[in-house]
Amino acid sequence: MQRIVLPERPDWRDSARRLGFQFHTIDGEPYWDESAYYAFSMAQVEQDIEDPTVELHLMAMDLIDDIVGNEETLDQLAVPEAYRDWIAESWRRRDPHLYGRMDLAYAGNGPAKLFELNYDTPTALYEAAFFQWVWLDEQKQRGLLPDNADQYNLIQDLLVETLGTIAPELPKPLYFSAVRDSLEDQGTIAYLRDCAEQAGITTRTIAIEDIGLSSDGRFTDMDSYVIEALFKLYPLEFLFADRYGPSLPRSGIRLIEPPWKTLLSNKGILPLLWQKHRGHPNLLEAHFETGDSGVLAPGWVRKPLYSREGANVTVLLADGTQHVASGPYDDAPWVRQAAHPLPQFDGNYAVIGSWVVADRAAGMGIREDTTLITRDTSRFIPHAIVD
């Protein structure tokens, strides 16, 4: 694994415009960054990223049966009581899930370490699945990457295939929804909707804020058609906390990701994984914070159970240096995870987002930040497999 500087494609911004990539620059700061790429060997990808991704995914899925029937664990995960039966029912039915991203720390050798599972509302999807693919192809055509350069990226194939597989079980049409004013979230659902259309699924979009509630307790679109199947790029725990939350269990709505996914996108999954697989090479030691946990010791990280984009994470390195990301997620319980600094390449910290589609390892995308905590301001850097 190396970070290699490479000339940008001179016309990549035009390509981005033509290909619907609106959020390549966010608030004037570059988000898509092809001034360099990460080069991997096939062995690194297959043995150190792909295989552990499958194993970690199965370990996480294997925990759900333990969690859904255990009130004590559900308390530890701060799952609201009003939604527990609904979550359990969605798991008993095995409501289909679509995708997730696990964030791994990996430096090119040794076992990748699981930082967390983003299993409910993962983003950085279009850029990993599509735009990164186009980058590789065009750089090969220009002779800047070798003819045999490859990429770990079956994401779109698997998304289209999975959507086509689960669609017959879902009511039609399938609505795609995200917060209205987020360009990035809207771009992500536009891409997923495109994949669904490719699978022959009839789709609609609606802003999360525009969803209505009917007199008989069902959710409706702007024309008062009942929304029976909804892909929502909006955290399940937000839905629970919102005013309409109590109407969810009896509304009959089918969600993607399904309610049971809230158990895996919860940072509490990290200590649960550690309890069941203590010492696993791809896990970092993790515990629930309790009243007896004391102050954060050097070499530990503190994360809220529910957190997005690195918010409210505190990292206290073994040498005593502290990194803090402020944020709004300060009202849920916390977990503590052994600190494992991200590898540094030319002054950039890189984290690997390893994609899981349905239950299959699908590809990866790399994000870089100049700080230890990967945030929503991190840049996306493409990768190639060059053996």
Add this chain to the structure above:
Amino acid sequence: MKRSQTVRLLMMSAAPVLLTACESQEDAVLYKDVTECVASARLTEDQCKAAFDHAKSEHERVAPRYTSGSDCETDFGSGKCQQVNQGAGIQWIPVMAAYALGYYAGRPNYYQSQPLYYSRTSYGNSGGYINSGGQPVAQSTGATKVSRSAIAAPTRAVTVSRSGFGSSSSARGGWGGGGGS
């Protein structure tokens, strides 16, 4: 190869590529009118009439819309279009040419009806019945098999409020502007 053979975009991009996917087939029956329905002896006269009335009541609301009568007649034939004015100015819609009963999982008494239109070009150069979304359903009336999406009419309900979702995001202001992670 460790990556997709091809990637495609249909809607996000300037140059769409269309893939077709197989869909499960469902039973449906098309009738021109109540008389034809009764004659088929699948349903009682009351059921035939109820299904027709339902399709008819949906017709003006869901029919394909045109701003000019001649455009409408190009697709549906001379004299086969009618004027409507539902607040959006004068529009033209095709006349209801038949109605379809879609059956759920083969249950004979659990069906829904919807209006159909006879398009002159829906099956290449030959005519056939299409639903309000423009999807071809069948070339002639009678029993047929259709893709599930062609007969699954959306359900409506009375919306009593909006904006009950989204407040957690604004309360947590500015985190990527949205809900993704």
